[in-house]
Amino acid sequence: MLTAVRNQLRVCALSVKYNIMREMLNKVTFVTNVLFMMFNNATFIVQWVILLRLRDDVGGYTMREVMLLWGLAASSFGLSRILFARVFSLPELIINGKLDSYLVQPKNVLLSVMTSGTNTSAIGDLLYGLLLLCIFCFSVKRLLLFLLFTVTGAGIMTAFALLAGSLSFWFVRSELFASHMVGSMTSFSTYPDGIFKGAARFLLYNVIPVGMMIYHPVHIMIAFDAAKLFTVLGYLVLLSALAVFVFYRGLRRYTSSSLMAARM
Amino acid sequence: MRVIEAEALSKNFRVKHKEKGMRGSIRAVFHPQTEEIRAVDRVSFGVEEGEVLAFIGPNGAGKSTTIKMLTGILYPDGGRVEVLGIDPVKKRKQLAYQIGTVFGQKEQLWTHLTPYDNFCFFGAIYDLSGREAERRIAELTEIFELSDFINTPVRSLSLGQRIRCEIVASLIHKPRVLFLDEPTIGLDPVVKENIRLLIRQMNKELHTTIFLTSHDIGDIEKLCRRIVIVNSGQIVMDDSMEHLKYHYLNRKIVEVKLQEETALPKTEGITILKQKGSRVRLEVDTSVIKINDALRSIDAEHVEDINISNIPLENIIMEIYKSEGRGAVQ
Numbered sequence: 001m002l003t004a005v006r007n008q009l010r011v012c013a014l015s016v017k018y019n020i021m022r023e024m025l026n027k028v029t030f031v032t033n034v035l036f037m038m039f040n041n042a043t044f045i046v047q048w049v050i051l052l053r054l055r056d057d058v059g060g061y062t063m064r065e066v067m068l069l070w071g072l073a074a075s076s077f078g079l080s081r082i083l084f085a086r087v088f089s090l091p092e093l094i095i096n097g098k099l100d101s102y103l104v105q106p107k108n109v110l111l112s113v114m115t116s117g118t119n120t121s122a123i124g125d126l127l128y129g130l131l132l133l134c135i136f137c138f139s140v141k142r143l144l145l146f147l148l149f150t151v152t153g154a155g156i157m158t159a160f161a162l163l164a165g166s167l168s169f170w171f172v173r174s175e176l177f178a179s180h181m182v183g184s185m186t187s188f189s190t191y192p193d194g195i196f197k198g199a200a201r202f203l204l205y206n207v208i209p210v211g212m213m214i215y216h217p218v219h220i221m222i223a224f225d226a227a228k229l230f231t232v233l234g235y236l237v238l239l240s241a242l243a244v245f246v247f248y249r250g251l252r253r254y255t256s257s258s259l260m261a262a263r264m
Numbered sequence: 265m266r267v268i269e270a271e272a273l274s275k276n277f278r279v280k281h282k283e284k285g286m287r288g289s290i291r292a293v294f295h296p297q298t299e300e301i302r303a304v305d306r307v308s309f310g311v312e313e314g315e316v317l318a319f320i321g322p323n324g325a326g327k328s329t330t331i332k333m334l335t336g337i338l339y340p341d342g343g344r345v346e347v348l349g350i351d352p353v354k355k356r357k358q359l360a361y362q363i364g365t366v367f368g369q370k371e372q373l374w375t376h377l378t379p380y381d382n383f384c385f386f387g388a389i390y391d392l393s394g395r396e397a398e399r400r401i402a403e404l405t406e407i408f409e410l411s412d413f414i415n416t417p418v419r420s421l422s423l424g425q426r427i428r429c430e431i432v433a434s435l436i437h438k439p440r441v442l443f444l445d446e447p448t449i450g451l452d453p454v455v456k457e458n459i460r461l462l463i464r465q466m467n468k469e470l471h472t473t474i475f476l477t478s479h480d481i482g483d484i485e486k487l488c489r490r491i492v493i494v495n496s497g498q499i500v501m502d503d504s505m506e507h508l509k510y511h512y513l514n515r516k517i518v519e520v521k522l523q524e525e526t527a528l529p530k531t532e533g534i535t536i537l538k539q540k541g542s543r544v545r546l547e548v549d550t551s552v553i554k555i556n557d558a559l560r561s562i563d564a565e566h567v568e569d570i571n572i573s574n575i576p577l578e579n580i581i582m583e584i585y586k587s588e589g590r591g592a593v594q
Contacts, residue, residue, distance in 0.1 A: 007391045014388050022376040101372045103337045105389050106360035172280070252339050255277055256332055 011107055012115045016083060019118035030120055037124025038131070041074055044190070059194025066192065067136035069218050072146065073189040075129025076153025076213060081122035084114040084158045088182065090165030091175030094250075097257025110247055114158070126150075142221050149217035155236045156213040160185060163243040169250025181208065189214045209239060267348050267441055267473050268311035268334060274342035275304040275329050303329040305497035306343065313440075316467050316474040318488035318505075322585050326497040327477040331443050334475070335365055348440060361390060364434035368446035371426070372433060375419040379410060379429040382418065383436055390437035397436070404432045408462060424455030431462065441473040442466070448480050460486050481578045493584055501584055512580040516555060518546045520562060521569040531561045542568075547575075 024030045045067075052063050061069065081088065093099055093113065102112045133146050164178035171177075185208050188196075193215040196204055205211035212235040216228045281297040282288050304326040311317050321327050332338040333345060336352035336359055345352060350359040373382045380401065387397030405411055408428050413421055418429065427447060434442065444463070448456045464487060466472050478484060484491060484505075491508055493501040501508075522542040528534075533552030538545040548558045555572070 003391075007388070011385075011388050014385055018374055018377060018381070018385065022374070025376055098370075100332070100337050100367065100370060103356065104335050104360055104363075104365045106357045106391075107389055108357075254338065256328075256337055 008108055008111060012111055015112070015115040016118065019085075019116070023118060023120040033120040034124040034127070037121035038128045041070070041125065041128045044070065059192035059196075061192035061194060064137050065218060065222060067132045068146075068221060069192065069214060070190055071129040071132035071136075072149055072153060072217055072221075073129070073186070073214055074125045074132070075146070075150040076157055077186060077189075078122040078125030078127075078129060079150055079154035080157040080161075081119040082126060083118070083154070084161075085119040085122070086117035087114045087158050087161045087165060089117070090162065091168035091178055094165070094168040094254065095172075095175065095257075097255070099251075099254060100256055103254075109251065110162075110244060114162075137221075145217070145221050145224075149221070149232070152232055152236050153213045153217065156209050156239060157182075157185065159236070159240040159243040160209055163239070163246055166243070166247045166250045169253045184208055185210055185213070209235065212236070212239075265313045266310045267313045267315075268309075268475065269346045270310070270330070270334070270343065271308050271345070272306040272343035273304055273308070273330065273333060273340055273345050274302070274306055275326075275333060275338060276341050277301045277303050302497045304333070304340075307494070307497070307499055308343075309492055309499060309502060311441075311473060311475060313473055314467070314471045315490060316463075316488045317476065318484040318491045319475060319477045319494065320479070320484060320491065320581065321494035321500075325494045327494055328445055330494070331365075331445050331475070331477060335363060335443055336360070361437060362440050364437070364439035364442045366427075366430050366434050366442070366444050366447050368427065368444075368449040371430065373418045373426070373429060376417055378415045378417055379421075379432070380414045382429065382433055386433045386436045392437065400436055400438075404435060407465070408432050424451050424458070427451060427455075427459060428462070431459070435466070438470070439472065441475065444474060444476045444478075446478050446480075447476070448478065448483055456480070456482065463487055481576070481581065485577055493581065495585055508580070509574075509577075512575075512584075514549060514551045515575050516548045516550060517573045517575060518548055518555075518558065518562075519571040519573075520544050520546070520567050522562075523566045523568050526563070526566065529561060531558070534558055534561065 023033075048063065048066050048070075051058060052066070056062070058066070086093070090113070099109065099113065102109050102116070105112060129150065130146075133143065161178070161182045164181045165175070167174040167178060188204055188208060188210045193201070193204065193211065204215070212232050216232050219225065220228050220232075277300070278298050279301050280292070281299055282292040307326070307330060319327055319330065329338060333340045334347055334352060336356035339353055347359055348362050350362070352359050373379070374385070377385070383401045383404075384394075384397055387394075387400065392400065405414055408431070410425075410428060410432065413425055418426060421429065431444075431447065447463075448459055451459065460483060463474060463476075467474050467487075474487070476483060476487060488505055490504050491501070492499055503511075517537075520543070522544065525542050528536060528539075528544065528546075531553065533549040535547040535549075536544065537547055544562075546558075546562075548555060553561075559567075559570075
């Protein structure tokens with residue numbers, strides 16, 4: 001059992017390594033991708049600086065909390081797309097029958113698929129998040145919590161993308177739905193939760209799990225709350241289990257295809 | 265010993281139907297219509313260890329679907345399947361350690377990596393230690409003559425070189441059964457011949473069971489000892505190549521060049537396929553008329569040149585597709 005887990009991890013690590021090697025084939029493109037993503041993210045700071053000069057806070061968030069929110073959103077998003085980028089294109093893999101090559105390998109299909117792609121610019125996101133934390137609200141305790149929540153956030157985002165993407169096993173063109181759901185998660189994760197009331201707030205804590213991915217962790221990093229911490233961890237476990245269950249149920253319906261395909 | 269056993273194996277696909285045009289698209293939103301298609305319909309067969317089997321049929325016959333059920337890619341809707349005594353549905357991973365797959369239309373290799381790096385990756389997938397993988401790569405590099413391009417990124421290789429690497433990647437773990445789905449698609453005749461030679465060698469030396477689907481008659485003729493023909497999801501023929509040739513090659517093509525243009529007499533068992541001046545192309549049914557009697561009827565004294573050949577296997581298979589497509593005959 002342990003050997004099997006070790007071998008599986010060895011393959012996943014190799015897969016991630018080869019993905020990054022592929023992205024680094026052109027060094028200039030690689031470096032500019034990373035830097036421009038950081039630059040692109042940084043432009044949003046200007047908006048918040050202007051806004052927070054006009055008001056003391058937005059939805060209860062001052063500049064420090066907003067930067068923490070942005071940092072965690074960027075890092076979680078980045079880590080998820082560095083390690084599990086392929087999960088975000090799962091509908092395309094399902095519809096075009098590109099899971100075949102993973103299904104004939106003696107390894108966990110889901111892990112093999114998820115780790116088979118990476119996104120260079122996501123490295124910029126991850127670094128940007130850490131940079132914001134270091135510049136605006138650094139403390140050792142906060143850094144450790146930030147790293148933990150980057151992992152849980154990436155986990156929640158990946159599980160949510162997996163859940164939404166797996167619907168393609170049942171519904172044609174559900175890739176648009178999946179893409180909107182994941183997109184809305186990214187968009188909402190950069191706004192303070194205090195501005196959302198009623199149904200919107202309910203949605204953000206239940207249907208689109210931004211609350212568990214970003215809002216609760218930000219609250220914990222500002223004022224530590226063990227109950228909230230366990231809620232986030234519990235939610236991650238439950239959502240991941242549900243997403244994996246739905247993926248494997250869907251896999252029984254996988255129809256493959258005869259389209260020509262290459263592993264790029 | 266039987267390494268593959270399929271019993272009443274079935275697979276259905278639900279396909280959406282839409283009437284033409286915009287109106288059809290709108291109607292499909294409110295009244296979606298689907299049809300269930302039987303891709304594989306109660307197919308039963310077995311494959312012995314070390315056998316080289318051609319599993320052929322026209323497009324959409326159910327060949328790839330069958331291969332995908334045998335390898336654990338697709339879940340069957342009915343029937344039973346076992347490969348090396350393992351149920352691909354229940355123990356897909358366990359089976360994957362013992363089989364190899366090459367899909368001519370789908371690449372498994374990472375295009376930015378060299379074949380060597382790819383083979384190392386596949387070695388890790390099959391839990392080979394670094395040293396074991398090295399040894400195996402060296403062995404296969406020699407057999408498949410890869411040394412000239414083993415360190416060139418896959419994307420820079422020719423199609424033939426890539427297919428060789430695909431086959432090597434699928435052999436890295438010494439599979440007992442190798443599934444080849446159109447392995448020579450798009451290759452030139454020389455490369456095709458090389459690939460066939462390697463497959464034959466592998467079967468002979470390593471005793472690997474080969475399950476091959478191909479539209480290339482050359483692959484089938486030169487590699488396989490047994491042929492299974494499927495059409496419309498059913499097996500229409502399961503016979504040895506020798507038998508197939510014996511039963512179906514009772515018609516000969518006779519091409520003669522006569523000294524002068526002559527009207528040939530009508531004889532039972534002889535069909536004139538083409539006549540242009542003094543050149544005549546005939547089909548002789550040897551179950552009706554012996555070949556020497558047929559030659560006598562042509563008047564051999566006036567023959568300047570003659571060539572007798574079998575009907576191409578391709579034509580025979582095409583005839584089987586057409587004649588047996590409506591009902592399954594095993």
